[in-house]
Amino acid sequence: MKAPVKVIARSLALCSLLAIAGNAFGADKVCKVDITGSDAMQFDKKEIAVAGDCTSIEVTLHHSGKLPAQAMGHNFVLAKTADMAGIASDGIGAGFANDHIKPGDARVIAHTKIVGGGQSASVTIPASKLKAGEAYTFFCSFPGHSAIMKGAFKFG
C-alpha cells in the first residue's frame, strides 16, 4: 500500500522541478523596467532595451516630483515610433480623465495612467504585442510633454 504514495510524491517532485526549469529557460520571463518622471518634465531614461526572450515587460513609472498630476502629470505610453505624433495629438483632446489617450486608440501598445508627484503606476506589456527590430518609442502623452519626454524602446 505504500508504493502508490511514493509514486505520487515523486511525480509531484518532478512537476516542481519542471516548473522551476521552465521559468529558468524562458517559458515565462517577466522583465521589469523602472522609469522616473520629474517636475522638470523629464524622464530619467532616453532609451529602454528589453531582451527578446522576455515574455512580458512590467513597466513601473515613478514621479519623483511634488507637482500634482493636473499640472505636471506623466504617463508611460508605448507605440511604434511612427505613431507617436498622432497619439500625442489626439491625446490632447482626449482630456486628463482619459489619461490623455484617445479612448480605444489601437495605435497605443500599452500605457499607464497619469501620475503626479510621489505617485507611481505600472503596466504589463505582453511580448506578443512586440516585434523584434521594430522602431518603438515610449513617451508621455500629457499635452506638450512628448517633445521632450520620449525615448527609444528596443525589443529583441
Ligand code: ZN
Ligand atoms: Zn509628462
